[in-house]
Amino acid sequence: MTRAPAAPTTPGPGIAGVVITPGHPDYDTSRTIWNRMIDRRPSHILRCVDAEDVCRGLGWARATGREVTVRGGGHSIPGHSVIDDGVVIDLSDINGVFVDPVARIARVGGGCLLGDLDRATQAHGLMTPAGAISHTGVGGLTLGGGLGWTMRRFGLTIDNLLAAEVVTAAGEVLRASATEHPDLFWALRGGGGNFGVVTEFEFALHELGPVHLAANAFEVHDAPVVLRAMRDRMPTAPDELVWSAFFRRLPDWPWAPRARVGEPVLLAPLAWVGDGDGRDHIDGILADLARLGVRPLATGHGPIPYVELQQLNDELNGHGHRNYHKSAFLRDLTDDTIDVLCARGGVIASANSQLEVLSMGGAISRTAPDATAFPHRTELWPVNVCGIWRPDEDDATNVAWVKDTFAALRPHLGPGSYHNFGGSDADEAETKDGFGRTWTRLREVKTRYDPDNVFRHCANIPPLGEGD
Ligand code: FAD
Numbered sequence: 001m002t003r004a005p006a007a008p009t010t011p012g013p014g015i016a017g018v019v020i021t022p023g024h025p026d027y028d029t030s031r032t033i034w035n036r037m038i039d040r041r042p043s044h045i046l047r048c049v050d051a052e053d054v055c056r057g058l059g060w061a062r063a064t065g066r067e068v069t070v071r072g073g074g075h076s077i078p079g080h081s082v083i084d085d086g087v088v089i090d091l092s093d094i095n096g097v098f099v100d101p102v103a104r105i106a107r108v109g110g111g112c113l114l115g116d117l118d119r120a121t122q123a124h125g126l127m128t129p130a131g132a133i134s135h136t137g138v139g140g141l142t143l144g145g146g147l148g149w150t151m152r153r154f155g156l157t158i159d160n161l162l163a164a165e166v167v168t169a170a171g172e173v174l175r176a177s178a179t180e181h182p183d184l185f186w187a188l189r190g191g192g193g194n195f196g197v198v199t200e201f202e203f204a205l206h207e208l209g210p211v212h213l214a215a216n217a218f219e220v221h222d223a224p225v226v227l228r229a230m231r232d233r234m235p236t237a238p239d240e241l242v243w244s245a246f247f248r249r250l251p252d253w254p255w256a257p258r259a260r261v262g263e264p265v266l267l268a269p270l271a272w273v274g275d276g277d278g279r280d281h282i283d284g285i286l287a288d289l290a291r292l293g294v295r296p297l298a299t300g301h302g303p304i305p306y307v308e309l310q311q312l313n314d315e316l317n318g319h320g321h322r323n324y325h326k327s328a329f330l331r332d333l334t335d336d337t338i339d340v341l342c343a344r345g346g347v348i349a350s351a352n353s354q355l356e357v358l359s360m361g362g363a364i365s366r367t368a369p370d371a372t373a374f375p376h377r378t379e380l381w382p383v384n385v386c387g388i389w390r391p392d393e394d395d396a397t398n399v400a401w402v403k404d405t406f407a408a409l410r411p412h413l414g415p416g417s418y419h420n421f422g423g424s425d426a427d428e429a430e431t432k433d434g435f436g437r438t439w440t441r442l443r444e445v446k447t448r449y450d451p452d453n454v455f456r457h458c459a460n461i462p463p464l465g466e467g468d
Pocket of ligand 1: 033034069070071072073074075076077079080081082091110111130131132133136137138139140141142143144145146147148192193194196197198199317420421457458
């Protein structure tokens with residue numbers, strides 16, 4: 001005798017997209033994110049196809065008492081985009097990019113990767129500023145702020161956001177812009193994934209041709225001279241000039257001297273994001289360094305199409321590694337701070353780890369501090385301690401290098417941190433400190449749009465009343 005199957009205790013999510021549960025052939029690949037330290041097992045992964053689908057999936061998860069998180073490009077370093085037992089609203093199938101080259105705007109699906117955005121916009125000679133690795137998600141990156149190669153010239157990614165289509169915790173589909181739900185629009189620009197699911201971003205576009213890049217590797221013993229020059233030059237440099245510094249082991253690049261591959265070096269790329277080739281500026285800096293007796297041990301000069309620039313370091317930052325990061329802003333690049341950076345950069349544990357100092361300023365600092373929820377407008381020097389190692393390398397050694405480096409830098413750090421970088425184990429106090437002056441206003445907006453804290457699996461801003 002055959003028996004009828006038992007009726008399901010809860011109806012399924014009823015979405016148009018694919019539903020992935022344990023046992024599905026794609027379950028393991030779908031729950032895997034960029035940071036392989038994160039190994040979580042959601043009950044459902046809902047690959048929604050549009051805003052209405054997100055409403056259905058979210059409504060079902062809430063009605064059945066399940067926890068929810070949102071996945072864009074899966075690059076959250078602390079692993080916010082996957083949770084145990086709960087529901088992942090996976091936006092990877094909402095990945096269309098529509099470019100209007102005349103109006104110079106792009107409408108970008110909430111699950112797009114930066115590479116999707118860059119390829120579609122550069123096909124028209126246009127771009128919007130975003131991060132530096134093309135497999136990062138537009139969603140998480142934009143909602144945190146968005147730092148990258150072109151930020152000094154065109155501002156952060158959020159400074160170019162014109163509007164967003166948002167599914168709220170209550171299941172409404174809203175458009176947020178300067179004139180529609182302006183409080184929500186303010187909070188989305190820096191406040192992270194706390195306020196709803198963004199199914200579409202609308203960005204302003206700019207013309208951009210090839211970027212002129214001088215990729216330089218210096219000896220670690222020359223790094224103090226290079227970093228002092230960067231400190232002295234960048235605060236007054238033209239917006240088009242980019243200069244950042246990465247202590248890491250020399251990658252096996254075609255232009256790297258064979259004998260030096262794998263040894264700690266300072267990579268200090270200089271780039272010109274603008275008209276002309278910026279050679280006066282770049283060559284001037286290299287000539288000044290040469291007068292001080294410092295020459296790159298390896299260098300590669302030339303124009304590079306923007307899409308290629310955005311992919312240049314994709315492999316170095318590829319999927320499949322274990323990661324533990326910490327991030328902050330340096331108060332200043334004093335000689336003492338530089339000494340700490342050089343000491344810690346010279347003892348990097350793994351071939352993929354990096355100690356990074358970026359240069360902000362330029363257009364970023366000309367947006368008023370309260371105009372968006374990104375509170376770090378006047379900071380100049382983000383510092384990231386990125387522990388990145390292969391699964392067959394030792395966790396303890398690599399985590400210790402990050403923690404010890406961060407501890408050594410602590411006396412040199414200012415308040416706050418950019419929550420998109422690092423935060424591997426940020427607690428509530430650190431998250432609050434990270435948002436700084438925007439915290440109270442963000443909590444007010446959170447209370448309006450997500451009073452039950454449905455979107456809590458992120459750098460969480462609790463609604464007023466919760467935890468007070
Ligand atoms: P996910 O892990 O998919 O999402 C993280 C969280 O963001 C989600 O849990 C959710 O809360 C929220 N979220 C994502 N998409 C949406 C959406 N559409 N709607 C609502 N909420 C959403 N940052 C920079 O600023 N500049 C860089 O150059 C840069 N480079 C990076 C390179 C690498 C290799 C990595 C790993 C990170 C980099 N970051 C950079 C940090 C990056 O901005 C964050 O990790 C960001 O969270 C990645 O976004 P994602 O969509 O891929 O993340």
